[in-house]
Amino acid sequence: MKLIKVTLNFLLLNLSISAFAQKPTDVLVTINDSIYNVADFERLYNKNIDIIADESQKDIDNYFNLYKIYKLRLQNAYALEIDKSPTVEQEFKIYRSELAEKYFINEKELGKLLNEALNRNDYEIKASHILINVDEFAQPADTLKAYNKAIDVRNEILKGLSFENAAVKYSDDLSAKTNNGNLGYFSVFKMVYPFESGAYNTNIGQISMPVRSNFGYHLIKVYNKRETPKTKNIAHILVETKDKNDAEAKKKINDIYKRLEVSDSFYDAAFHFSEDIHTRDKGGDLGIYNEGSLNIDGISDVLYDLNFKDAYSKPFLSQYGWHIVAVTNIKDKPTKDELKANFLRRIKSDSRSKILEKDLMLHLKEMYHFTTNEKNIEETVKLLKREELVNQPTVESNTATEMVLATYSDKKITAKNVLEHIYSFPRQYASVKTDDLLVKKAFDFYSYRKLKEEYNSELETKFPEFAHNLNEYKEGLILFDLLEKNIWNESAKDTIALQNYYETNKEKYIQQANFIGEVYVFNKKSDAKTYNKLLKNNYQVKEADFPMVYKYQGRFYMNDKRLPENLDFNSLGKNVVKYNNNYYVFYIREKKDEHQPTYEEVKSQVLSDYQNQFENQYNQDLINKADIKVNQPILDQLKTKYNKKNLN
Structure with missing residues (x-):
């Protein structure tokens, strides 16, 4: 019977709450003519409930008192125009920019790029390349010509010409004349993204189809793919040679190697016998080895096989002479989780960012119904004063310059807008080869910037959570400034009041x-x-x-x-x-023994206690002067809802 009674009471309580439940838009309290609704209170309460250390503050009555003080302080801060202080405005601007960043990125696309980079980081590629130059903004005919040349070179290689000889003969990368196009080993982020993808997607021993980058077309030959090694600190011993047949140098390095095999430490051997004057006083120390950081023939493959601390190599010959290298320290590779934050930053700043920009551009064009007038863009080329570019000429308003190149939302982009943009950044556009390419590049850049500005200005209305987070941060800045200037600093400088507080409350400090x-x-x-x-x-x-x-x-x-x-x-x-x-x-x-400390001995504690008293009095003064009207039925419903929830 008791169980039935309890169950019935529970059902009646739920029916009562459902029938008279408060709505988010219901007014909870009016403070000095400012209205605060249920949604505002619940959002703050639910956001803070899990981080409140004092259990008593979870009680709705107690939290509601804190809420009223919070709003009164804000009103006070705005009345003092603290929100207009340069410090607050600058910090708010920085935070908004950081918070807005994620709204400009397709998180799904970013996630794909991140996972791809993390997986590629497990391996490194050894490859060579041949470059056929073509401008990033070249005319279609010039682009096709470069592509066809790359195909012809590839066919010639497939018919028997060695890749190395083809690199010397055809590559527009000048270094190919001396290194035969050899790039050594590289891993993720070491090359521009299209080239990196071309290399990772080509099988060992194969030659890629032409890969387009901002430099031109690349043919890539992959020689090897191996697991990325651990991070190593290294040292070396060098014996210089007159030529590769220098028998005396070879004997000397072999004698040093025998010393290492018997008893000598690597540090001592390097200190006494190495001919590298820059490192021998440090025991041959070369620091952390990064692939490609040392121009020593053969060192990469030699070091790859040294996988524990104090391991050293057999003598090997480079362009400088005979070497023995040693691993002085070795670290495990960071995990994928440890790399994520760094890789995300790099993705947003390297050539991968163009993929994210292109994705955003397409999204914004669709959102704002972006349409272009290709004929007017072509006409704008005729208005360009290339010879006066560096002088930043003035663009007059007339029928020609006001012609519309594009429209978006309820706005337009004119020839005048694009020309003024070009003349404002002469160095950015001076190297573009043709006027057609220059205007196209400027139009694309200017359009992208204007669409981003439009989108940025609407973030608060399009994304309520963004607006809430932004507002909370701003309120936090304003309140901190208020507390610092009007409470903490104000109370700290009143030395007489502090000493009086100590005298009145001496027993607290025994x-x-x-x-x-x-x-x-x-x-x-x-x-x-x-x-x-x-x-x-x-x-x-x-x-x-x-x-x-x-x-x-x-x-x-x-x-x-x-x-x-x-x-x-x-x-x-x-x-x-x-x-x-x-x-x-x-x-x-x-x-x-128990004793009474002097004021100076407990000064910091006195200051803290006095500031708390000063702050409480400050809050009480705000309450006493305020006109507060509470909607008690709504508050009672909130108490029933949350106090019961907290008990569970």
């Missing part, structure tokens, strides 16, 4: 009797007595010889819960104390 030392707890009285005797006679005691229950050390006050109750402070350390079937031994290093 220091209890305390001691510094050790407390030893034993099960057996005999162990405790023996240990106490040894301590009193200043013997060097081995704690391991005595089975203790606990050992405490540090500063102890008499109300410390770890100590026996009703201790005689004056006799501490003299005798063993029995408490709750345990025996306590005290070793006293320093002892202080």
Whole structure:
């Protein structure tokens, strides 16, 4: 019967709440003619409920009092125009920019690029390339010509011409004349993204189809793919050679190697015998090795096989002479989780960012119904004053310059807009080869910028959560500034009030009797007595010889819960104390009776307490002057809803 009663009451309570539940738009409280609704209160309450340390503040009545003070402080801050201070405005601007960033990125596309980069980081590629130059904004005919040339070179290689000879003969990368197009080993982020993808997507021993980058078309030959090595600190010993057949140098390096094999440390051998004058005084130290950072033929493959600390290589010959290299330290590779934050930053700043920009551009064009007038764009080319570019000429308003190149939303982009943009950034566009390409590049850049500006200006209306987060941060800035200037600084500089507060509240700062030392707890009285005797006679005691229950050390006050109750402070350390079937031994290093500290001794605590009092009075003054009207039925419904929820 009791269960039925409880169940019935529970159902009636739920029906009552459902029938009269408050709506988000219901007015909860009016403070000085400012209206605050249920949604605002609940959003703050639910956001803060899990981080509130004081359980009493979870009670709706208590939290509602904090809420009223919060709103009164804000009103006060706005009345003092703290929101217009340069510091607040600058910090708010920076935060908004950071918060807005994620709304300009397709998170799904970013996630794909991140996972791809993390997976590629597991491996490194050894490759060579041949470059056929073509401008990033070249005319279609020139682009096709470069592509066809790359295809012809590839076909010639497939018919028997070695890739290395083809690189020397055809590559527009000048370094190919000396390195045969060889790029060595590289991993993720080391090359522009299209080239990196071309290399990672080409099988070992194969030659890619032409890969387009902003430099032109690349043919890529992949020689090897291997697991990315761990991070290594390295050192080396160098014996210089007259030529590759220098027998004396070879004998010298072999003698050094024998020393290492017998007993010499690598540091000592490098210090005494290395001919590298820049590193021998440091035991041959070359620091952290990064692939491609040292122009020493063969060092990459040699180091790859040295996979533990203090391992060293057999002698090998480079363009400088004979070397022995050693690993002086080695670190495990970071995990994918450890790399994520760094990789996200790099993705947003390297050539991958163009993929994200292109994705955003397409999205914004669709959102704002972006349409272009290709004929008017072509006409704009005729208006360009290329010869006056560096002089930043003025663009007059007339029928020609006001012709519309594009429209979006309820706005338009004119020839005048694009020409003024070009003349404002002459260095950015001076190197573009043709006027057609220059105007096209400027139009695309200017359009992208204007669409981003339009989107940025609407973030608060399009995304309510963005607006809430932004507003909360701004309110936090304003309130911090208010507290700092009007409460903390104001109370801290009133030295007379601080000293008066100390005199009025002296008893708060009385220091209890305390001691510094050790407390030893034993099960057996005999162990405790023996240990106490040894301590009193200043013997060097081995704690391991005595089975203790606990050992405490540090500063102890008499109300410390770890100590026996009703201790005689004056006799501490003299005798063993029995408490709750345990025996306590005290070793006293320093002892202080209860005393009244001076103002200077507790100045920081006095300041903290006085500031709390000052702040409470400040809040009370705001409340006393305010006109507050609470919608009690709505508040009661919130109390029923949340106090019951918190109990569960």
